[in-house]
Each structure stands twice: as C-alpha cells, then as structure tokens.
Amino acid sequence: MRSADLLADASVASGPSRPRWPAAMARPSGVMLVSWFLGSVLLAFIVVPLLGLAISQSGASLVHVAALPEVRNAILLSFASALLATSVAALIGVPLAYALAHATFPGRGIVAAIVDIPLAVPHTVAGIALLFAFGRRGIFGAPAEAWLGLRFWGTVAGIVIAMLFVSVPYTVSAARIGFESVDPRLEKVARTLGMGAWRVLWHVTLPLAWRSIATGLILTCARAISEFGAVVILVYYPMTAPVKIYELFLRFGLNEAAAMATLLLALSLILLILFRWLAQGQGRASGYGR
C-alpha cells in the first residue's frame, strides 16, 4: 500500500553513503537471502516495464506530444480533477476514519468493510453504478441537476465523482490507522490542561495522525490520476489523460500512445514525490508555537 515509500527509498538505498548497508549484508541469513531474491523479482516486475517505456521514447517525440494542446489539456484535467477528488476525500473520508477509529459500536466492522468495497468492484462496474445514481434520473443526479444545476454526465463533476469512488478507501484506511495510533491518554491530558474536544483534535490528534492522513491522501490522489474504467464510462469527453492515451492508442497506435504515457508517468511521479516531500516537511514543522 505504500508504493510511494518504495520509490522514495529506492533512490536513497542505492547511494554509496549508507554504512548500515554493507554491515547488514556482511553475513545475511538464509531467510534474508531468499526474501531478497524473491523480493527483487517483484521490484524488477514493477520497475522494468516502466523504465522500458520511459527509455523507449526519444526526447523529440516527448516534446512533440507535449506540444499538442489536447494532450496538455487532458493531463491538466486529470491533475485538477484528482486534486478535487482528493479534497473531497479529505473532507468526508478523514472524519469517517476518525469516527471508525474512536467508535466502539457493534456494526463498526461492517462500516469499515463498506468503505473498502470500491477496491473490490471492477471499475467499469463502478462506472455503470455511478451512471445510474448520478445520471439525469439518478437518485443523486436528478436532485443535483434540479437544485444545483450540477450535471455529472460528461462534466468535470462526473470525473471527480468517478475518481472519488475508486480512490477514497485509501484515505479512510490510512487515516484510520493514523487516528488509532494516537495514544488516547494524550488526548485526555490535553483535555485536563484546559482544551475542549475540538481544540484537542486540532492541536494534538491531527498533528499526530498527520503522517498517515497525508499518506492516504497521496495514495488517493495517485489512484485518482490513474483511474480509467470508471471515468471512461461516466465521462468520455472531456478526456482525462488515461482516456486520451487510450484514444491515441486506438487512433494512431502504440507509438503515439507510449509518448503520452511516458509524459504522464513522469509528471505523476514528480507530483507524488513533491507531495510526499511536502507532507513530511509539514509533519516535522507541525510543532506548535513554532
């Protein structure tokens, strides 16, 4: 679940300035050797195809594809929609995570399971279900259009809804782990020191759970950017980046699609590493009164 961890740590571990590394490798046990051997198969499985895609592309073809307005618009649309979806996930997912972490009601396990359903539903299925609920005559779609003038079919709102549905579980589960890791005694001490429940949430609980919440939001954002199945059913036009790549593939073949895919891959990685760095900086600096 911590895919971003691997990416961040891989670059550090390869550096020569790690004294722990050779020491730990001096006499590896059999278990460690086997673990590393099998684990490196997995690492290669992840890295090799992506690296292969990246080096297959010439700089010129990347520049060519990046210059196309439809490509740039698709990527911008993807990023903007993913950020919106992540914001909504923060707004409604973090409170649910807090409730799940603190509540002791009997149906708690069921609620937690409901939140995880989107991970198990094929995304095309999710898209069709969303189309029913948010379509013109859907249970959410009809009142939204009547009262707010908000339509979900073929609009940015639809893209956000599709992204949110498939990616919000990451926020809830990571934030829940974060909240559960906060020692309730700290919250009690803060209360006796004179803070009301809301101020304790703000000054103690959220700063201490922030790392996990941020990790969840980053995973949600990453998942939202990469979503194809649910989005394409709800919203074909305007095209998000994955939809655009699919369209390029159908219309012009693999080469054109691969160039844009490389571009999206690079930008996504840059964005995620940037978020991760920001989140960690935030975690360190969230000291109170500093």
Next chain:
Amino acid sequence: MNRPVLAVEDVSLGLGAFSLRNVSLALAPGEVLTLLGPNGAGKSVTLETIAGFHRPRAGRIVIGGRDVTSLAPERRRVGLMVQNYGLFPHLTVAANVAFGFVACGRARRPDGADVARLLTRFGIDHLAARLPRDLSPGEKQRTALARALARQPEIFLFDEPFSALDARTRDTLREELRAFLREAAVPAIFVTHDQADATVLADQVAIMDRGRIVQAGPVAEVFRAPANSFVADFTGVENRLPGRVVSRAGGRWQIAIGDRLLQADAPSLAAGTADVFLCIRGEDVALRSPGEPASDLSTGNRLTMRVERVIGLGALCRVVLDGGFPLIACLTRRAARDLGLVPGGHAVVEIEPESIHLLAG
C-alpha cells in the same frame, strides 16, 4: 480535617460490564492519597471520573468547594499525569510546557517568561528545545509536572506513571515526586498497584476491589490493621493464619493455631468470635538464637521454630519457619547472618501481642 479540596461523594457509574459502586473519597489540602488495588479494580475509572471523562450515574464530585459533577474535563482544574507522562511527542519540552498555558488561555507563546520560570524551577531549561523521545524518564516527569503546573491545578491525578519503568528508575522518580508533592503542597491522588508507592508517597490510602473501596484511612493504619483478608493480601501481609479462639480477657485474646498458643491484642474484635485469621507482618516477627536469653518481653509470644528456607532479597531476606504452622519473618541480611540461620536449624520467634492483627474468620 480541614475543608476537603476534593470530595467524591457516593459516586456510582456503569461502563459496559464494569461499574463503580458508592465510591467516596475526601482529600485535605496538601494531602496525598493512593488508590491501591489489582488490575480491573476501578482505580483508573475513579481517577478519570474525577477528571471528568465519565459522568456518574449517582453521587457528586466537589473540587475546591465547586460542584464539578457535570463539568467537562477542561472546565475542572486537575493535573493528569499518565503512564510515560503523556508528553506530546510532536512538541519540544518548552512547547509542551507552553501547552499548559495556551490550553487554558493563559498565554500564547512558548518562549514567554512564565514558561521560562517553570523550566528553571524544574531544572529543565537546558532541555527546552528537545523532543520528548530524547528525554530520560526523570526529565519526562519534570516536564510533565511543569506542564501540569502551568494550568494551576487544584489537584494532581497520577495514573500509574511509574508502571513502565525499571525498579531503580522507579525508586528515584518516586523519591523526586515525593519531594515535589511535599514542596508544592498540591493535593494528589495516586493510582497504583504497587504498595511501595503507597508507603512512600501517601498519607492516606484507599484499597479498591471490583469497583468498590474496601478500606480507606491513614497508610500506617490500613497496613497495620487490614479490614479483611483481601486488604491483608493486597497490602502484603506475609502471614495470614487461621486460628481458633481459646479465651479472652479484656482486649487480650488467646488463639490456638494447631497445638501452639498465641496471644493477640484486638480490643475491637467482636466478643463472640470463635474463628479468626491472624495477620502478622514479616517485619514484626523477631528472631533470636536458641541459646540467647529472652528479651524483656514478659507478656509476649515466644516459640521455637525450625528454619525451612532463607530467601535473599537484596538487603533484606525472608526466613520461612515451621513450628506446627508456617511463619515468614523478614529481617535484614546482616541480622540473618549474625543469627547463623541455616535450613534445618532452629530459631526462637518472638511476636508482640499488639503486632498480631485479628480478622474474624
């Protein structure tokens, strides 16, 4: 007793399967009370109820003359100290102490003069910029005390702060805490299952079992005269022996244990009692060499017993004796060596009648 700073009056509450039943406590200014009991007795729940985290079903809690029964924790002025001291791990020492001021609206900044004064008072000003994970247990305790004092509590509540520490550190911190409590003269309730905490820190002790207070009073009194066998067990009375009343003259009772007779002073025991438990603390059992002349204890109990085992416990040792009934004596290692105690040998046991506490059996 002065007007109490804290009065818990007949408090009952239910929490799932657990309940507190008719808990009453009173604390005079500057007094320290330990709540002693096994795990699950309701000590922490009692403390949290005083702090305001549980609403009693019945009864009243008064702090500093103010009925706080229905007030939220932040509206009561209590200083809560928890296991590992509950320092905020994301804040420096100075910011932790400042939290105490900011939380109750008395200051805005962690570098204020008030914070500096508290840091100096506890000798932690050089640690101001450190994070809690880099502090020793002693430094954590001082930081937590400073933070709690910033709030100007009317009462301190300690919830087993030492339970995660090794024995040596615990002794040091307990001594440091005792000095602080004497000097600051803030009344405190100290929840623990370690009787050493009670004897070192407290004036008063209340023993809890299954949601009830089974005995309360001055520490020496409760330890000398436990009200029932649970308290005797929990306060670490080494010898609890079943006996039969033979005769009684005034407050002096003749008790038979097996074929031996012991005399005990128990002025308050009900006259008709036939079966009793004798509670004798190990340190009240004096040992002499068989050849030694009797001490000037003319009316006491004097019997010869066989030494079964001598168990060393650092500076102290525990001697297990048998003379028709088992008896444990606690003495210093030095005294045991001087007596030349060896398993299989004999020793003369002397117990003063007033050191034998009788419980109706």
